[in-house]
Amino acid sequence: MPVLEGKELRIVGFLCNWCSYGGADTAGVGRFAQPTDLRVIKLPCTGRVNPLFVVRAFLNGADGVLVSGCHPGDCHYTAGNFYARRRLEVLRELLDVMGIQPERFHYTWVSASEGQKWKQVVSDFTARIHELGPATSFSSCAAVAVETGMKTAI
């Protein structure tokens, strides 16, 4: 798939070191073409994903956030993804009430051998974010205007 020339959106991916990062690697080694909007951050485990990482990413201007880890039952640390699943489900509601469309956030499980699945997840999620378009961002507020100094005298 070609790069979306100049039209990339900002998608942040939090990937666990043991499964999904490996899966992404497998997809790369297999030369599966994927969209390039995703910026990957490697973490030891989805259990390390503080849901606030996701919130921070959105507030800093991400258009989509993807979390991917080992399949339930396959966690390298036994239970990290079980905790993550609960937290990330709850997170969806917070995003929603904050006015960040929950569809912009997705979590999934991809193992190190699932290069093809990884390609599918990235392609589907990127397509979804492109359908949604850029996320709502902060406009310049009165406070900002005051803070940056009074208007230059004419």
Added chain:
Amino acid sequence: MSQHTLELRKLIAEALPGLDVVLAWTSGFSPMTSTPLFIATDEDLDRLDFGPMHVQNLAAYLPSLKGRKVGIVTRGCDSRTIIELLQENLINRDEITIFGISCTGAINIRKVREAVGGEKLRSVETGKDIVSVTTDEGTHTVPLHNVLMDKCYSCQSQTPLIHDHMVTERTGCHLTGEAPESSLDRLDAMEPAARFAFWEESMDRCIRCYACRNACPLCVCKDSCVAQSRDPHWLDQSDTPREKLMFQAIHALHTAGRCTECGECERACPMGIPVLAMKQALNRRIKHLFDYQAGMDEESTPPLFMFRQQEEHIKERDAR
């Protein structure tokens, strides 16, 4: 003074010699306000008062008084906070003496002000089902049901779920019928972009006083809160809606599955920002996903401190 209050004073007077301090309420600078009362002597006790205007959740002081023998006057909602604190081992049950009272609803003075169109309040008298409000412009009668604290509409019990002493129970409650529209209802009715804009505008007036945090009985790391930490640097000190909204997200997620919706965060906010709505939304989800409400059972584990291999209510989704 009500019979109820007299009985409460008598109960406390009997127990006071064995306690370091008893937490209760008294009136603030006007009868429309209340302030926590720390009772150590009989003279302090003479100032105790209780009614629909006495609003603070006194359990917020308990963690900081750990190690002392503390008595606490407790309504149903406050008892949920105490239970949650016990669940998390933040306080010791044997150090606390609970004086239970049955509550008929607490008034949200901000709603009273709204109900009379923002006119300057002179006095507020509570009747059985109504509040009689005198303002600069005249006297208004407002149904009590419309001006209660948000938590009253999701009240689980008028009387505390745990107690050591109990003032004779009262029946009857100011709750009659459906809850009026809440901030969360209003947010639910909005499009996501409007919701985002709502928060941006609200956060624009946030002064970052952290009253929401400091009034929260479950925010127990106040003095080393990430809000002011440089390492990790979760928040920029810039006074922008972005950073201030981020703090609210931090507060909501740090109390997810623990928050009993006592509403102190929102009540304490001097800028009238409906910060409780975020926590209510999370609680709604947690109730649905895990069939759990915080502060109901001393023995249960908060849902985000545990997991099940098969989650009955979690449905995995596709990326598309």
Added chain:
Amino acid sequence: MSTVRFLKARDIAPWLEELSRDRTVLAPAQHGGTIVFCEFDPARGVELSQLSTTPAKRALLPPCETLFEYETTKTLEPPYKTHVELRPTLPQGKAVVFGARPCDARAMQIFDRVYNGEQVKDPYYTARRNNATIVTLACSEQDDTCFCDRVGGSPVDATGSDVLLTPLKAGYVAEALTPKGEELLQSTSFMKAEGLRQEALNARNRILEHVPERSSFLDMERNLLSLFGDLGFWDKTAEACLSCGACTYLCPTCYCFNITDETRGESGRRIRTWDNCMSSQFTLEGSGHNPRPTKAHRMRNRIGHKFSYYPQLHDKTLACVGCGRCVSNCPVSFDIRNAVACAIQQADAAREHAHD
């Protein structure tokens, strides 16, 4: 003789719009059930019916202000050298503060002694101060939390103002008190009204007649000192305090700030932001040592600063203007008036005891 003009209530918004063309205009406006001092927005209008929730101080001390921007550049080849460029960002442009109350305006003079003193001049503050014109609205009455009269002010005090507005039927008598004030009153939004000078004075006197006789907090700065060794007193005073910053951030005279660096990549800015002496982090040192470790210490410093330290350093002027915002907005209804009255009483008792 200073200029006197009349401003019809309905001419306020057009006048502020006119001023907004070449100045920043700050005025109180409704904002989600509170009244906030913010940049004038015709859509929001102006709210003058009650004392604003936030004070006017942000005109001179914004909640967040950039001191300078910095940028680090590194040479890519040996000898590797770093170069740091600093760009100060002094505020420019004129501002008008409309609808400050006498307490707000008086508070600005309290800042002046610190930020524009003989020894130190804060360049950011002085730039804003020199370019700001303060239009103050005299209060028609005191709220139950007001106590300006007990700290040296009054509901109609003109201290620190450039223009004083006195409410009369359907509008305001505007009196210029300084050359900056004179300049503003040249606008065609005002009507000529030299004859209303006396009427405005009468109106203000009627307001003053309603100010109750009550004990003053003036001249207590030395008496209070005797209480500063009694931490037990402060413990009791502060027991319900949540250590939040509602009181300090809403206080028109609280001026403490923090300085932090906020960086993105190789560049960033050094900012100063309002800070709160009631927070334990305020004085916490890198080593973990904290000179004001409990809320009792911090309450002592807060009350001490306003009613003893500042007046000792600055001609007995209290660093409290009695606006009552800290009282009406405190989540636990802490009443600084009671606390100070108790402190004075206790200090007097201690002194008498010492004399016995």
Added chain:
Amino acid sequence: MTSNPPNVYLPDMATIVEVVQETPAIKTFRVVLNNEERMRAFNFEPGQVGQLSVLGVGESTFVINSPPTRKDYLQFSVMKVGELTGRLHRLKAGDQIGVRAPLGNAFPYESMKGKNIVFIGGGIGMAPLRTLLLFMLDNRADYGDITLLYGARSPRDMAYGYEVEEWLQRKDMHTVLTVDNGTPEWKHKVGLIPNILREINPSPENTVAVTCGPPIMIKFTVQALQELGFNDEQVVTTLEKRMKCGVGICGRCNIGTSYVCKDGPVYTLAQLKQLPAEM
């Protein structure tokens, strides 16, 4: 437009010319202002402090511990305790640093002339004393007997080792070293500073004691000095407080009416006793 006052918040950029690892936790930085004119004109008195900036991290206060009589560079010693000091410790010669100095008051070195001086320094508290000590040694004839009692937790925590050796050799001063925990190689005293001070038993006659160290050490040292007959005017100390603006505005370093950044950091015990107990 009126002319702007000088910007008290804007640091001078400076280059670190040398870094000395004093102890495992203390490094000394020798810095030169980039603006040659400003460096030449730089004047200060012993005891004054400066704010060091690492841009992006922040600022913190340190005493200028080189004496005004030696002006090739300005020297600051930094103990690693927090975020900023941690970052400072990672800097090397050639790196850039911001300096706002001099700030605060100085030791009363004029009124100390003709008097005997007892220096009592604990740990990093030796840094401000070093300034005054070197200044006095450079103006040796102006002062009476000079005694130095310098203590640290262990021998390896003793800063300025290269100078301490010289001080021990000097005939015109009396140097006593002590550590809390000795080692077999340690040839000096072992014991807490206040106790060693009692052993030395300096006469309060025409003497000023200058002390600096951690709060707990100061507390007991002051007690010992009082036992030895020193009055409150004869005890001088220099304080450390969390500071931001450095010019008496921002309001966090005050002890009652006194702003440590501007009215301090040097106080006599008599002055401190007039202020609330918020050390």
